[in-house]
Amino acid sequence: QKEVEQDPGPLSVPEGAIVSLNCTYSNSAFQYFMWYRQYSRKGPELLMYTYSSGNKEDGRFTAQVDKSSKYISLFIRDSQPSDSATYLCAMIRRGGSYIPTFGRGTSLIVHP
Amino acid sequence: DAGVIQSPRHEVTEMGQEVTLRCKPISGHDYLFWYRQTMMRGLELLIYFNNNVPIDDSGMPEDRFSAKMPNASFSTLKIQPSEPRDSAVYFCASSLLAGVTDTQYFGPGTRLTVL
Numbered sequence: 001q002k003e004v005e006q007d008p009g010p011l012s013v014p015e016g017a018i019v020s021l022n023c024t025y026s027n028s029a030f031q032y033f034m035w036y037r038q039y040s041r042k043g044p045e046l047l048m049y050t051y052s053s054g055n056k057e058d059g060r061f062t063a064q065v066d067k068s069s070k071y072i073s074l075f076i077r078d079s080q081p082s083d084s085a086t087y088l089c090a091m092i093r094r095g096g097s098y099i100p101t102f103g104r105g106t107s108l109i110v111h112p
Numbered sequence: 113d114a115g116v117i118q119s120p121r122h123e124v125t126e127m128g129q130e131v132t133l134r135c136k137p138i139s140g141h142d143y144l145f146w147y148r149q150t151m152m153r154g155l156e157l158l159i160y161f162n163n164n165v166p167i168d169d170s171g172m173p174e175d176r177f178s179a180k181m182p183n184a185s186f187s188t189l190k191i192q193p194s195e196p197r198d199s200a201v202y203f204c205a206s207s208l209l210a211g212v213t214d215t216q217y218f219g220p221g222t223r224l225t226v227l
Contacts, residue, residue: 008151032212043116043203043218044155051212088155097168098212099145104154 003027006089006103015112019076023089023103026070030091033065034100035074038086047087048074079110116219118204124225130192133222135204136185145205145216146179146189155203161187162210194226 006023013019021035032051036044050056053067062075072091076083086107090100117136125131137144145160159169164181172179176195181187191198201223205216 002154006154041220043205043221045218046215049213092212098210098214099157099160099168100216102155104151 002104003030004089004091004101004103006106008104008106010107010109012109012111013079015079015081015110017079017110019074019079019083019108019110021074021076021087021089021106021108023072023091024070025072025091027091027093028067028070029093029095030070030101031094032092032098033063033072034090034092035061035063036088036090036102038088038105040085044088076108079108081110081112084108084110116204116206116217118202118219118222120222121220122223122225124227125194126227127195128193129226130190131194131198131224131226133189133202133204133224135187135189135219137187137204137206138217139185141206141208141217143207143210143214143216144181144187145207146187147203147205147218148200149203149221150200158189160210191224194224196226199224199226 035047037047038044048063056063060077064073086105088105089103119134146158149155158171161181201221203221205218207214207216
């Protein structure tokens with residue numbers, strides 16, 4: 001079993017829908033949580049970063065961390081066709097090198 | 113800055129051939145990372161360098177893989193001999209430092225197909 005689990009999808013939603021993307025993890029040492037967005041034929045780019053439990057909002061995007069459940073989420077409000085991409089969660093352990101462990105990514109399709 | 117540059121963008125080769133992937137990191141970045149991405153395994157770290165020195169190569173799958181960074185502006189990932197299971201997208205990324213808030217900037221990737 002991978003340390004970070006993420007449903008590959010695809011997740012298909014209509015434009016304007018609220019999207020929920022999720023990851024679970026098994027290692028309680030993960031302390032820092034990130035979401036990357038990867039467009040087709042491109043490299044991943046950092047979207048949001050959060051530390052420990054709680055919520056963080058950035059425009060239409062909200063990242064949520066529940067450390068007690070080892071569960072993180074990314075919500076996208078008013079989704080747009082331009083949000084169509086693969087979303088990868090990534091996590092960094094407390095202590096040691098700050099090298100992220102990535103989930104497999106969830107493919108999101110927002111259709112007009 | 114042009115961002116991280118990788119070449120070639122696509123590579124098709126036959127089993128047993130040597131493959132060399134190239135990367136030019138963002139100028140001034142001290143860290144360089146090589147990743148491999150497949151549908152089955154997702155994005156996996158192969159090796160990373162700090163100031164041209166390999167720090168952690170535990171992700172390199174086997175001795176057929178080797179990576180070098182002869183200077184701050186160039187790195188190579190070599191596969192010899194290549195096998196069909198090496199087919200994947202290989203990404204190079206660089207960052208200024210390697211702290212939690214230090215963003216890794218990814219290149220466009222090299223799509224490798226081994227027949």
